[in-house]
Structures are given as structure tokens and as C-alpha cells.
Amino acid sequence: MATNCTDYDFLQIEPHWQKLWSDSAAFRTPAIDPSKPKYYVLDMFPYPSGAGLHLGHCENYAITDILARYQRAKGKNVLYPIGWDAFGLPTENYAVKTGRHPREVTVENVATFRRQLKAIGVSYDFEREVDTTDPRYFRWTQWIWLQLFKKGLAYVEEKPVWWCPALGTVLANEEVIDGVSEVGKHPVERRPLRQWVLRITAYAERLLSDLKLVDWPDSTKRMQEAWIGRSEGAELLFALENSALGDLKVFTTRPDTVFGVTFMVIAPEHPLVDALTTPSQREAVAAYRKQAAAKSDLERTDLAKGEKTGVWSGSFAINPANGQKIPVWIADYVIMGYGTGAIMAVPAHDDRDYAFAQKFNIPVIQVIEPDHAEGRNGNGAPKLPYTGDGRLVHSDGYSGLPWEQAKKKITADLAARGRGQATVNFKLRDWLFSRQRYWGEPFPIVWVNEADYAAAVAHAKASGASLPLPSAPVTCVIDGETRYALPVPEQSLPLQLPEVKSYQPTGTGESPLAAITEWVDIWYDAATGHAAPASGAKPAAHYVSARRETNTMPQWAGSCWYYLRYLEPKNDASIASPEALKYWGGPDIYVGGAEHAVLHLLYARFWHKVLFDLGVVPTPEPFTRLFHQGIILGEDGEKMSKSRGNVANPDDIIKSHGTDTLRLYLMFLGPLEAMKPWNPNGIEGVHRFLQKVWRECVERDTGATHPKIVDEADATPADLAKLLHETIKKVGEDIEGLRYNTAISTMMIFVNAWQKAERIARRDALAFLQLLAPFAPHLAEELWSRCGGQAIASTVGTAPWPAFDPVKLVATEQKIVVQVCGKKRAEIILPTGAPEEVVIAAAKAHSDVSAFLNGKEIKRIIYIPGKILNIVAT
């Protein structure tokens, strides 16, 4: 079945085998087979952009393809799928520009990606493709969302969000980088809008603690920890001097410093600002709030490094620890979104409070005495602000206590008096989950008034339909009227996107969907989900007047659970059957870029945990092992980009050197996780290697098996046989450890030795081709076929992975390095396992060693068996 070319014609060989794999469905995932171990290899699925595959994709997919092919050869039941994360802004923006339907653009881009993936010879099961924009897929995205809704994890809030005038849409915090939009780098501003929000904070504790269950890069775990940002401390109540106003609640991680409080600060957006502002301060406070509101986050960030700003409210609070009267300030270095939006300021022991106190001439009271000299100036006085550890001073009743102890005691004592309690705070915010765009999943929600809600729910119940209703209804105010969120029945999913002529954002903050009146304003049947345009007659008495939710879900939605859908992508009864979920479980390895270290990977963990709580999935974590491949940079060491003109195109390399060479070279460039520049010069090296393999296997001119390859089982010289078994061992270990670059160099070493040998046994040549097969599958198949491998298995990919023979690995001799005083002086060859006395005697007898021992006294001898002998002499 091999081609008939006589030299290594990859342009003929590669398409030949790709067609054969495709025609024979060689990579169709095997059925569930409890007798065989499963192995699930997952790539972060691509966004099918118009630009097509780039080298980074190739690197990512080559890594997983090698692993998948290896695990198949090891006898595992391998699931290795691919899909398309196809909702999203770039496609919609392109559709807006060209007047084409985003679906049409998506279909086209997906076709390009699929063709390119096949051209790099990746062994996906293309029958399991998922596409997040396919209604049969997003039906389940909507279903999961309804479960969140039912559990009370979805709510609506009018909140200031990032409004981007240029994109005409709202952006999530994560999409705003340095004060401009991540996509397009447009300026953004704050603007209040009605939004769906997911209560991810309810899972903060578990998202943090369950990180210990997963095998992930430490840096990624730490990024998630930092993002969740757990901090332990206390909420303390400071009575206000004007007792009619009640208490001011602050969050602090340092209750031990409460005796050092010399002022309070509340955020400009704090609800008590107006009440606390005295008439004489009114003007100044108003001016300050206006100024703070006008600042973008970028400006506030810049200011973080510089001067503090603020204004006194005119009011005072009372320190619950010592009854002292302290002024309440308003300053934007305190943010409303964290803790309580109010702090107790301890300038002696906090950098920011110190800077503020310096600027506004507020007293500084030291209450922590450093234990160590580092905290002190030359004269013994503590360097202020001092944020390190120590013992309390100037703290009535607590002075002398170590700070950790004082934290607990002060918190407990204040709690006993009803003036505080220990609490935990998180930086993690709830997840802003709606977009004012067309190209996303519509929310399966309609809005109705209170009376219609009750009627609709009653009708649905009477009809036997079950609605995923939360225990407390989700409401919002639209045009002055309270509206109730009514979920569509699960059976009526998917809720499809209506056809629309213009994808242009409305510019009002609403999605383009809001302009499709006949879809939005409807008569609605809560039991069936059936709708008729409100412009027409009411179809039946039980229909209620409703307005559809016009927001769509963010791109993250579809990518939060796609790894589950691969198990049974065509299942219309559930996400996947319990049997499939139990057998395949989660991916054994998940490979993708580190840019998803927090967002996607945190969101997907959140959804997975919700599904776990619902009993849908059997595991608490979705991705047990995670690997980030490094970015391939341009030749100039900069990020590849069109504007820089440093983009290397995979298609060009496939034409000039073949995809086997491209894959092998990408893997050979360096450690997979390292960021590395593309160096087109080195590609000749791996190409030469593959040609060398060809020449060792194929006779020149005839194209038949090379005459050097013979059938006698023991034809391979002993040292080459030993090297082969070492190579088998190392390549296997390196693949499993994702150290492909050293696996490849090991294979190169073997081929260099093979080249020098007179003969090699056929089975040994074939064993080597099996090692090569995951990396360069097309060449390996071709040579397997030409060298008679079909007597063992029809394709090299289906042959069982070669085992190494440990007996062959045992050497009869060993080389021992002899050092004198730690410096290498000689090497001696001795039989393996020679006793120490023999080694020492042989070493001393060696002329290069004795020369350095001459006239010296031997103080000590260290022998590391089989490796090194160090003689210390003076």
C-alpha cells in the first residue's frame, strides 16, 4: 500500500497516507470497552478565525497527536477529539463589515481549519467534532445555564460595566486591558446596564481548595489562587459619632493594629458618603466624587504609584478598641467592590495609609514593634510604615502579644462585645455573563409581569411541564415596571437565534436582537415555549405577554463544558450518558496556551463543580492534568504578527519540507513549555534526519527494502541492539513526560549508529519505525509498509508499542570517572559491579591519577558506585 516513489517524496507520501487514514476511519474512537484502559487527550479547541492555522496551533496539536498515537500503540482506548469555539466577536465584526451571516462565515472558516488539520496529519476523530454555534450543541449550553438559574446562581443586576463606544458593546473586566478593549484596543468608559451575573463567588472556597486535587503547572495554580484572592481577617464595627447613622463596617486583615487607627477611609461610591458629609464639607466632597468618577481605571492605576487623593467628610467615628474619636475621609484608594468599601487606616503599618497620612498631616501611631533588626533604622527606631511581624505596643491590654495571637484575641474580644467578627474575603467577583451582541447563545428566558408570572407558572404546572424555577424569582425593572424572569421549558430547547438583517450593535447598549420586534415582543406559552408575535392576536387564553431576553451569552459559555460533549456529541437526550461520563471521565491531559490560566480554566471549573453538585458529572474537577505549550515567536524573537511581518506560515513549510518535518522540527526546537523563536535554519537538520531514515530503509533506485535489513533475528550488532533498547526506553519515557526534544535527539543518535552498522534485523528496523511513528507518522507508515511491517500489523499505528528488554540494557563494563580533589583526571573502564577496592586500586595505578597524588597524603576517598571516584589528597 506504499507509494511507488523511489526517493523521499513527501508531497506524494503524506497525502497518500492521509487519504488512507481518512478512508479507513483509522482514528475513529473505539467504543466504550471496560476491559481496556481509556486515555482522553484534549486540546483547547480553536476559535476558527479567518486567518487559518498558525504555527502555534501546529505545535499544540502536534504535541497531543504524538501522545494520542503513542497511547494507541500502548493499547489504550484513546479519545482524541477536536471542535470549534465558534461564537464570538471577530466573526460578528466581520459579518457586520461584509454583510454576510456570521453562520456562513463560521462554516467557511471551520472548513479551512478542518482541511489544514488534516494536512498536518493529526489523528483526530473528526466524527466527534463539536461546534459551539450548532443548535444541537448550544441547546446544552442553555440547559446548563438553566440549571445555574434554577440553583439561584444567576441573577440580574443593573451595574456599572465597561461600555466600549467603538464596539457598541459591554465588555467584561477581563476584556479590558489597561483601560482599553482587549479586542481592537478601543477606549472604554463606565456605564450602568442591566446584566446577567453568575454567582461564581459562591464557589470561591472550593475553587481555591480543590486546586490541590489537580496536576497543573504551579504558576497556573498560583495565578488562580491570586485571582480568587482569599484573605482572612475581620469585619469590625466602628460606631459613628452621629449615632443616628449607625455603624461603619470595615474589613481588615490586621485587627491586631486596631489601636493604631488614626483615620477611616470610605470609597467615593460608599452609600454613607452623603450622610457623613457635613454641610461645611459638602462642596469639597461633591467635587472630589465627581473627579473620582471621571477617572478611568487606567488613571486610577497610574495614580496608585503616585499621590494619594481624598477629602475629609467632616464626620468622626469611634474606635471600638479604645473609644477614640477618629476622622472619616473619602478617598478613591479604597474601592467599593472589595470588602465593605471602607477601611480603618493604620498609617504606621500600611504603605497606602502611610502615604495618605503624610499627605494630609494625619498622626501616625506605632503599635507593632519589630522582632528583628531588619525592621529598624540605624538608631533602633522602627522604619515606618512597618508591615512585618512583631509584638504589640501602645495597645492597652494587648501590648507584648505576638501579632498573630493578638489578631485572634482582639477579634474575639470585639466579637464578644458585638463589635466585629472574623471573616474571609475574596477578590473574585461574580461573573458578568451577558453581552449585547448577536453571535452568541440566546438566554432561554422571557420577561413577564408579576401577574403573568404567577399565571404562566400555574399553567405550566397544570400542563405537566416542569420549569427550572429558582426558589426566589429573578426580577428586574424595565421601563418602571418590575419584570419576572421566566425560564423556557427544558424540552423546548434549543432557543435559536432569529434571522436578522443587520448585526450592527444598536448603540443603545442593547443587542441587535432587540431590534427584531416580532421575535422580542411576543405572546408566550410557558408550558411549551411556543411564541407568537405580539403584533398579532393572542393565540390562546393561557398565552401571556412577554419580552424575550435580548442579551446573549459570552464566548466563554460554550467552552465551559465542550470537553464533556465529545463523549457523545450526537446525544439528544443529555449532555452525555452516565455510562460515557463514567467510562471516559475527564481528559487525562489538557493541552493549551497559558493565556487561559485564569479565565477559561476558572470558568470551566466553576461550571463543572455545579454539574458535579447536580450529579451530572462524577468528578469534582474537570482537568486533572494540564500542560501549557510555549509560544512560538517570530524569527526576530518577537510575537508573530502580520504588522511585524515575521509570520511563518505552516502551509509553506508543508510544501517545502513536508508536514512530518514541520511537526518533528516544532517538537525539536526546545522544551515544549518554553517560549521560543522560530528558526528556519534548523529545519534542514530534522529534514536530513528523516531522509537518512529513508535511505537506511529503502534501496536506492528500486525503492525496495534496503538490503542491509535482513531477516535473521540476531543480525543486529550487539552494541546497536543495546542502543535500540535504550532508545525504546528513553523515547517512551520522554513521550510520557512530554520531553519530545530529547526523545528526538535519542532517535537521531540511534539512526547515526544504524547508518554505521553493516546489517540490522528486520524486527529491529521495524521497532525503530514504531518509535518514529508518533512524530513522523506519514514517513513511518510508508517505510513500515516497504520494510515488511505488514506481516506484524497493517499499519504502523496499529502495531503494539515495542517493549525494551531490560537484559539488553545491562552493560558488562562501566566507565568510572576518577577525580583528584574534585577535578577530573582520568577515566577507567572496569567490569560492572567491580568492588570499591578494585576501583580504587585501578584508579591509583592510572598514570594520570598517580601524577597528581605524588607526594600527597590521601585524606579521604568518595566512591559513587559505577559513576565517580573522588580522591581527596593534600
Added chain:
RNA sequence: GCCCCCGUGGUGGAAUUGGUAGACACACGGGACUUAAAAUCCCUUGGGCGAAAGUCCGUGCCGGUUCGAGUCCGGCCGGGGGCACCA
């Protein structure tokens, strides 16, 4: 500012738990084959001194631990990533 990672030949990089630094490749140079070229094969290639044998130095810099440090510890310098007034 805080947290994390990384600094090895002309280049990409290799080096189990501390145990021969520079594997494997690229590039440069020299040679063989050839009328010639390409391809292929062989040799050299960290630096200094030396004709050579050899010898000293050498993993960003300074210091430490150790019989022995690219690897461990402390302090710098440089590069990259993440977070950023989070109380």
C-alpha cells in the same frame, strides 16, 4: 510595588536525586566523491597558553555550603510572565 519563572558555546538547546558541562542539531571552516554543482560521507569547532603532549579558566555577577555546584543557600544584575491602591 508584589508574586512567579528563566540567564549554559557563534545559534536552538542537552545534562535522573548535587557526580565527566556543552548530548543532539544548526551555522562556520577544512577534506573526500564529482568535469562542475547539488546531495552524501569524514574531520574540526567554549576560551587562554602551547609546535604537541598537556595545562589553566569557563554555565549572568559576588559570596556561601559540599569531597564535588549549571543544579542547593544568601545578595546583586539582566530578561520574561502574572497581579496591581484588594485594606
